[in-house]
Amino acid sequence: MSLRIRAVPAIVRGETLVQFVLAKESSKLMDEASQFGFYGKAFSTVYLQTKNVKNVKAALLVGLGNKEDLNGETLRRAGAAAVKKLESLYQKQASILLPQVLESASEEACALAEGAALASYRFNKYKSGKEEKGTVAALNFVSSKKGEGEVKKGIRLAQILSEATFFVRDLVNEPPSSLPPRRFAEYVQKVAEEGASSNISLTLYDKEKIEAMGMGSFLGVNRGSAEPPVFVHLHYKPKEFKKSVALVGKGITFDSGGLSLKPAESMETMKMDMGGAASILGTFKALAQIKPNVEVHGIMALTENMPGGKAYKPGDVLKAMNGKTIEVLNTDAEGRLILADALSYAVKQNPDVIIDIATLTAAVIIALGSQVAAVMGNNQELINQILKVSAESGEKFWQLPLVKEYREGLNSPVADIKNISSTRKEGGSIVAGLFLQEFVKDKPWAHLDIAGTAWSDKDRDYFSAGGTGFPTRTLIRYLLSI
Numbered sequence: 001m002s003l004r005i006r007a008v009p010a011i012v013r014g015e016t017l018v019q020f021v022l023a024k025e026s027s028k029l030m031d032e033a034s035q036f037g038f039y040g041k042a043f044s045t046v047y048l049q050t051k052n053v054k055n056v057k058a059a060l061l062v063g064l065g066n067k068e069d070l071n072g073e074t075l076r077r078a079g080a081a082a083v084k085k086l087e088s089l090y091q092k093q094a095s096i097l098l099p100q101v102l103e104s105a106s107e108e109a110c111a112l113a114e115g116a117a118l119a120s121y122r123f124n125k126y127k128s129g130k131e132e133k134g135t136v137a138a139l140n141f142v143s144s145k146k147g148e149g150e151v152k153k154g155i156r157l158a159q160i161l162s163e164a165t166f167f168v169r170d171l172v173n174e175p176p177s178s179l180p181p182r183r184f185a186e187y188v189q190k191v192a193e194e195g196a197s198s199n200i201s202l203t204l205y206d207k208e209k210i211e212a213m214g215m216g217s218f219l220g221v222n223r224g225s226a227e228p229p230v231f232v233h234l235h236y237k238p239k240e241f242k243k244s245v246a247l248v249g250k251g252i253t254f255d256s257g258g259l260s261l262k263p264a265e266s267m268e269t270m271k272m273d274m275g276g277a278a279s280i281l282g283t284f285k286a287l288a289q290i291k292p293n294v295e296v297h298g299i300m301a302l303t304e305n306m307p308g309g310k311a312y313k314p315g316d317v318l319k320a321m322n323g324k325t326i327e328v329l330n331t332d333a334e335g336r337l338i339l340a341d342a343l344s345y346a347v348k349q350n351p352d353v354i355i356d357i358a359t360l361t362a363a364v365i366i367a368l369g370s371q372v373a374a375v376m377g378n379n380q381e382l383i384n385q386i387l388k389v390s391a392e393s394g395e396k397f398w399q400l401p402l403v404k405e406y407r408e409g410l411n412s413p414v415a416d417i418k419n420i421s422s423t424r425k426e427g428g429s430i431v432a433g434l435f436l437q438e439f440v441k442d443k444p445w446a447h448l449d450i451a452g453t454a455w456s457d458k459d460r461d462y463f464s465a466g467g468t469g470f471p472t473r474t475l476i477r478y479l480l481s482i
């Protein structure tokens with residue numbers, strides 16, 4: 001990570017001071033700022049060359065808005081606004097004064113640092129030439145001796161969360177031909193090696209082993225691709241734990257739609273179709289540092305979905321690892337097919353909880369837009385827990401109902417189930433959820449459809465255009481909450 005954040009005992013002499021202020025707060029600096037029309041509106045900024053603060057030549061005021069509307073997300077966005085402004089001023093570093101508006105100093109420092117760090121992300125691996133843009137190198141959080149421990153704790157969590165998020169964004173942003181399953185697997189191996197001393201182990205299954213396990217549904221999707229599939233089982237097993245969680249990720253490294261080919265425009269972003277698997281890998285990167293007392297399985301099915309000569313065809317029947325047969329009517333509904341096997345595999349590990357993460361349906365974008373993901377499942381307690389931690393992370397979720405009556409549309413005349421519903425586009429995200437439910441037995445399970453949120457078309461708050469890292473911060477917070 002390029003942006004260094006640390007706690008310091010006092011304002012660094014000569015450095016710009018960043019102050020976060022509530023709307024209409026009164027102070028000498030605010031009097032000065034009001035001359036420029038700044039009143040502390042949320043995320044507004046004003047840069048003052050001031051004589052009103054000792055040892056400081058300039059102050060950057062960042063508005064927090066009204067106290068009543070304030071929460072962690074406000075602080076994350078304010079942290080981002082500060083970094084963006086410092087970048088535009090070509091300032092390399094700054095001292096940050098904590099506003100002390102949240103009860104917990106560690107949460108406050110975490111939210112500000114997280115927003116600031118996340119906003120500094122750039123993917124310029126493939127840019128030749130230098131970018132004409134300021135970069136902030138260091139932020140110094142001013143904290144008293146007494147508060148230092150809490151501030152440091154918050155900053156450390158922010159660092160872990162943002163590093164994991166950057167890693168996921170990098171993977172999602174990587175061009176699809178540079179990240180076929182075997183290359184993705186190299187990143188998995190690296191994470192496993194780094195985590196080897198923290199109780200992380202890895203089993204990689206190649207095509208032959210995937211065949212031996214009977215994952216006919218996963219293999220069907222792979223058939224049209226020149227790249228072999230990889231099945232990943234990462235395993236974090238601490239000395240002591242009470243609960244075991246399986247995270248299951250969709251890892252389509254490129255989704256052309258297969259023979260049910262996507263239109264050109266819809267394919268433009270389909271390198272992101274491994275966002276679910278990537279967020280699990282990011283979570284494992286963090287696991288080695290946060291070391292929670294919970295067993296975690298990281299299960300990913302990695303393949304391209306391509307229309308090559310050997311491609312699976314509409315009308316084909318595939319047999320999943322759990323013995324269920326699936327009639328494929330649309331090869332673009334491939335995510336649920338690879339998850340059918342990945343979920344069956346997860347059930348066999350006998351975890352207490354299964355959570356799958358997938359860029360599964362375009363329908364979820366129609367339903368909830370690009371800032372809210374869908375959560376559904378068979379266990380309300382688990383869903384509530386996910387909703388609770390997601391409110392802390394600022395990654396928004398909304399629950400969709402698994403309407404039993406819609407299951408009928410998946411009945412097939414030739415197999416146990418079809419991969420698309422007779423009702424076609426109606427309730428597409430729910431139907432996909434109902435399909436997945438067939439493969440989790442009676443395990444407490446939640447399904448996260450992140451098709452709208454894993455990718456951003458434009459820069460916004462602490463996101464830059466491209467991969468967002470969603471929902472890595474929620475997954476990490478969830479594991480910490482157990």
Ligand code: BES
Nearest residue numbers: 330332333334335359360361362363451
């Ligand atoms: N990967 C797509 C879903 C998607 C769409 C993700 C847009 C991100 C942005 C998925 O494999 C897909 O194509 N789903 C189809 C299913 C349909 C054929 C039942 C869809 O949603 O259109």
Ligand code: ZN
Nearest residue numbers: 255332333334
């Ligand atoms: Zn598809």
Ligand code: ZN
Nearest residue numbers: 252255273335
């Ligand atoms: Zn897909």
